[in-house]
Amino acid sequence: MKKHIAKPFVKWVGGKTQLINDIEKLLPKDFSLQKDLTYIEPFVGGGAILFWILQKYPNIKKAIINDINSNLTSTYTIIKDKPNKLISALKDIENTYCTLDESKRKDYFLIQRQRFNKERLSKIENSALFIFLNRTCFNGLYRENSKGEFNVPFGKYKNPLICDEETILKDSSLLQKVDILTGDFEKTLSFANENTFFYLDPPYKPITTTSSFTSYSKETFNDNEQIRLGEFCNKISSLKSNFILSNSDVKTFQNDNFFEDIYSQFQIQRVLASRMINAKADKRGKLNELIITNIENTNLIRV
Numbered sequence: 001m002k003k004h005i006a007k008p009f010v011k012w013v014g015g016k017t018q019l020i021n022d023i024e025k026l027l028p029k030d031f032s033l034q035k036d037l038t039y040i041e042p043f044v045g046g047g048a049i050l051f052w053i054l055q056k057y058p059n060i061k062k063a064i065i066n067d068i069n070s071n072l073t074s075t076y077t078i079i080k081d082k083p084n085k086l087i088s089a090l091k092d093i094e095n096t097y098c099t100l101d102e103s104k105r106k107d108y109f110l111i112q113r114q115r116f117n118k119e120r121l122s123k124i125e126n127s128a129l130f131i132f133l134n135r136t137c138f139n140g141l142y143r144e145n146s147k148g149e150f151n152v153p154f155g156k157y158k159n160p161l162i163c164d165e166e167t168i169l170k171d172s173s174l175l176q177k178v179d180i181l182t183g184d185f186e187k188t189l190s191f192a193n194e195n196t197f198f199y200l201d202p203p204y205k206p207i208t209t210t211s212s213f214t215s216y217s218k219e220t221f222n223d224n225e226q227i228r229l230g231e232f233c234n235k236i237s238s239l240k241s242n243f244i245l246s247n248s249d250v251k252t253f254q255n256d257n258f259f260e261d262i263y264s265q266f267q268i269q270r271v272l273a274s275r276m277i278n279a280k281a282d283k284r285g286k287l288n289e290l291i292i293t294n295i296e297n298t299n300l301i302r303v
């Protein structure tokens with residue numbers, strides 16, 4: 001029987017499944033042997049790296065995840081604590097949705113989106129709707145308007161998987177050793193010490209003004225935020241934490257030394273990755289991304 005693999009329970013813009021190999025190569029040689037290791041992910045999003053690393057390295061004793069999106073983090077908490085209740089709420093939604101034709105599905109989607117934004121729901125219902133909307137909205141985006149309301153339109157999918165029971169259960173078992181925080185990334189600073197490894201995947205700096213997708217929530221992540229994150233990396237590094245951070249390659253695309261300046265004391269590597277942010281499928285292609293780290297590694301060339 002195929003062993004079920006824990007993986008993101010939502011589709012998330014900027015999901016990092018494709019960077020796993022590049023990230024793994026940069027981990028310290030003795031990573032799998034380290035005891036008392038804590039994994040910290042301050043911008044967890046869909047958690048592609050979180051779920052991979054917790055399965056691959058069972059020596060990780062504890063993990064701390066954080067995101068500014070409270071609907072997302074409360075869904076992580078429900079998956080951790082009440083997976084079966086969530087599964088049953090999702091099955092109810094799935095049973096109703098699958099019997100509807102396309103125009104009725106759209107109406108149903110809009111009604112549930114309205115309820116999600118306006119009504120006081122139980123935590124289980126809020127998480128079930130969060131997952132339902134993610135699975136049935138256009139491109140699985142999460143975007144909020146200035147009032148903090150989810151405003152992504154309906155997406156036409158033939159058979160969206162609304163209740164992925166096996167993934168929820170597998171994720172839930174891994175989340176038992178994870179503390180889930182909600183808020184700004186700086187909240188995780190107090191956990192930094194020589195036994196912690198940070199993976200940081202902030203909203204990327206846009207490579208052109210039209211391709212930007214930096215507003216996952218009503219708060220935007222602008223250049224000042226990127227600079228504040230650079231200072232955060234200096235702090236965790238001086239507290240002897242290891243870190244790996246990914247971001248966009250604005251130097252290759254715009255001859256902009258922005259990240260070279262911010263991360264001048266660390267190692268910067270360029271890797272190829274497909275970015276799925278362009279709404280037009282034919283415009284999605286392979287772009288360089290930056291991986292920045294303070295982990296000493298002789299294979300790395302400074303650029």
Ligand SMILES: C[S@@+](CC[C@H](N)C(=O)[O-])C[C@H]1O[C@@H](n2cnc3c(N)ncnc32)[C@H](O)[C@@H]1O
Nearest residue numbers: 012014015016043045046048068184185201216
């Ligand atoms: C690029 S995504 C992370 C993608 C994730 N690594 C994955 O594989 O799905 C960036 C995340 O940062 C979150 N975010 C934005 N501003 C933040 C802040 N100031 N502090 C913490 N999280 C923030 C967004 O809600 C979003 O989930």
